[in-house]
Amino acid sequence: SRPAVAAVGGATALVVAGIVLTLGLERRRLVRAVLGTQAEAAQLDQRFRLAFHGAPVGIAIVDRDGNIVKANEALLILLGRPSMPHRSLAESALPEDVAVVGENFRRLINGEVDHVVHERQLRRADGSLVWVRIHSAPLPGPDGTPAAIVGHIVDITAEREAVAAVDELRHRAFHDNLTGLATRDVLLDRLGGALGRARRSGEAVAVLYLDLDRFKSVNDRFGHATGDALLRWVAGAISGAVRPGDTVARHGGDEFVVLLDPVTGVPEARIVARRIRDALTRPVELAGGVRLAVAASVGIAVSLGYAAPEDLLRDADAALYHAKTGGRDRVEVFDDELRARAVRRLSTELVLRQALDDGSITLRFEPVADLHTGRVVGAEARIQLTQPSGESVPVAELRLVAQETGLALTLGAGAIDGACRAAAAWKRTDGDRCWVGIDVTPQEVVHPTFVDRLSRSIEESGVEPGSVRLELPESVCEQRGPARRALDMVRSLGVLVVLDGFGADLRSFARLGSMPIDGLKLDLAWFPDVVSDRVAAALLGALLPVTELAALPVVITGADQAGQIEVVRSIGYRYVQGGAVAPGLAVEDLVSLAG
Incomplete structure (x- = not known):
């Protein structure tokens, strides 16, 4: 009937009106949400720009082709460049580091790793070098795969110099400044350890005490610079003649000490001493065309019941003294006769x-x-x-x-x-x-x-x-x-x-x-x-x-x-x-x- 139809139509209109009203309200909510998201996005973008450009460390964003698309002011100052449009960070790397930088970029952009940290030297625009620590991570795109790489570049030159200074001090504490050999303190420490092992194992150790014959005449005739150059050459010659694991030390002046650890006895120690003397007898040509022939006297002492490193060193020195007074350019082994002489010399010193x-x-x-x-x-x-x-x-x-x-x-x-x-x-x-x-x-x-x-x-x-x-x-x-x-x-x-x-x-x-x-x-x-x-x-x-x-x-x-x-x-x-x-x-x- 007409009233029923009218009632149905009215109800339908109310439903449609309700739907329209609901859709309108949702649209308005969505519009407000979108507008809010855009504002937040704009705010986030503004914050990013402020953080990016105001960061105290260098930041670079690198695209998938390896080109820098964004670089902040700190990075430009660090590398001494006014701008870096479409430049690769690898261009500032040293030639020997380019392959490593490229491999790190490949692994990041392919998603094989989620971050890389490495330390390198970069070349600034004026040609000077700066040490940097680079923290790199991928920036995902819409599909979640890496779309770019962001890198934080930190200047660590001062840190490196401080570490190098500490390393240099440590090196000087344990190595002779002129020759790079072990110092006397290092020698005594290693000799003490060797004697302890020898007592436990029953093996022997030996000390070779070397002194260059007539070295003073080299300094007097050619000057101390030539004398120093000769000492460096001698240090290398001795180091090349000893066995792996032996210690070569400069004991002061033109004296060198070699710790043989272990040795089977005097014959083996003599063999090493002979190799050293053979290495030293080769004529050496130094700067300025100075050509010299080197000779050395050697004293040998082999550990037999020694407890203190100084005692073994003293007896090797006594054998060296005997070699020099016996005509120089000789090898002498400390024995009972030399021990008696050493005792007499000590007694004479005390009485004197x-x-x-x-x-x-x-x-x-x-x-x-x-x-x-x-x-x-x-x-x-x-x-x-x-x-x-x-x-x-x-x-x-x-x-x-x-x-x-x-x-x-x-x-x-x-x-x-x-x-x-x-x-x-x-x-x-x-x-x-x-x-x-x-x-x-x-x-x-x-x-x-x-x-x-x-x-x-x-x-x-x-x-x-x-x-x-x-x-x-x-x-x-x-x-x-x-x-x-x-x-x-x-x-x-x-x-x-x-x-x-x-x-x-x-x-x-x-x-x-x-x-x-x-x-x-x-x-x-x-x-x-x-x-x-x-x-x-x-x-x-x-x-x-x-x-x-x-x-x-x-x-x-x-x-x-x-x-x-x-x-x-x-x-x-x-x-x-x-x-x-x-x-x-x-x-x-x-x-x-x-x-």
């Missing part, structure tokens, strides 16, 4: 130190006779040191120990003081003065305080300077510069300079006229059997005219037999010294000599 402390060192005086008058005219003062056993220490050994222990200057100063006092107190009955000679070494003479100390000894003792004679070895003839200047200063005081033991090198006779000396001593040890050997006597006689031409008075020493004195007298020499003249006298007996 005690004697210097308490002033118990004495002088003995060996008289010099004038064969023309038969009278004593002078004496040589000799240092006397007695062991607790009552045995006298030979003068040569005493001076050597004093030099090695740094006591030579103190010992020499005391001897000069005693010689000056003795000369001042010693007068002959006829009024002629007597002189006293004292042995000194070239090392003492060139010391900066030597001349002043000598002058003070003369002044305090009241001795006439001409009554004091300094007796130096013939080797002083080969020295120039400081030694010559020191001798001139000594002579300017009025003190005489005499060459002792002259004649070991006949070449020295050719230099007699130019040397700053006042006399000679010829040792009969250079003319054995002068009494029965006519050739030896003739040679001794042939030297007399040379010394007379140079106007140098000569004292013949070592005359321990009456027959030697007669030969010396018959040749024409005037002064003689030795056991056949008189034994060594105490200062009291010397002063009592008169006439």
Whole structure:
């Protein structure tokens, strides 16, 4: 019926109107949501831009082709570029790093990894280098796959420099600055560990102690720069000759130490020492065309019950000392004989130190006779040191120990003081003065305080300077510069300079006229059997005219037999010294000599 139809139509209209109203409301909500999302997006975009451009570290966005599409101000400043449109970050990488940078990019853009961190050097626009740490991660696209790469580039140059400085300090603490070898402290640490392992395992370790022969002459002739270059070459030669795992250390100056850990015994240690010496004998050409041949002396000590690293090192040093005194360019092994010598040297050192402390060192005086008058005219003062056993220490050994222990200057100063006092107190009955000679070494003479100390000894003792004679070895003839200047200063005081033991090198006779000396001593040890050997006597006689031409008075020493004195007298020499003249006298007996 019409009312029913009307009712149905009205209901339908209400439903449609409701649907339309609902759709309208939803549309308005959606519109408001979209507009809100856009505002939020705009706000987020604004925040991103502020964070991107205001970040204190460099940021770059790289597209799938590897080109930089965005770079912030920090990155531009870091790389020193005004802009980076369509440039690849790999263009700033070093050539050796390009392949690695490319591989990292490929793995990121293909989704194989979700981030990469690496440290590289980049080249700035001005060519300088900067260390950076790069954190890279993919930026997903609409489909979730990587559409670009974002990289954070942090300047770590200062961090790297700090790490390098620490590494350098650490390296210097454990390595010699000149050669790069291990230091003495590292050597002792490793030697201590090696000895501990040797005691547990029953194996042996060995120490090779090396010293370059005549290295000082290289410094003196070519300068310290050449000497340093030679030491670096030697360090490399030694390192190339030892076995893998052995330690090579520079022990100071021109000394090197090799720790062989382990060794089967002395034969194996000798083999390594021979390889080292063979490596060093190859001529080396250094900067400036300097060509040198190197020789080294080697001392070997093999661990047999050693507990302290210093003990093994000390014994290797003792073997080295024996090698050098035995002629250099040799290898010596520490054994029972050397151990006995080392014990004696240590005993001598202890007695010497005690004697210097308490002033118990004495002088003995060996008289010099004038064969023309038969009278004593002078004496040589000799240092006397007695062991607790009552045995006298030979003068040569005493001076050597004093030099090695740094006591030579103190010992020499005391001897000069005693010689000056003795000369001042010693007068002959006829009024002629007597002189006293004292042995000194070239090392003492060139010391900066030597001349002043000598002058003070003369002044305090009241001795006439001409009554004091300094007796130096013939080797002083080969020295120039400081030694010559020191001798001139000594002579300017009025003190005489005499060459002792002259004649070991006949070449020295050719230099007699130019040397700053006042006399000679010829040792009969250079003319054995002068009494029965006519050739030896003739040679001794042939030297007399040379010394007379140079106007140098000569004292013949070592005359321990009456027959030697007669030969010396018959040749024409005037002064003689030795056991056949008189034994060594105490200062009291010397002063009592008169006439």
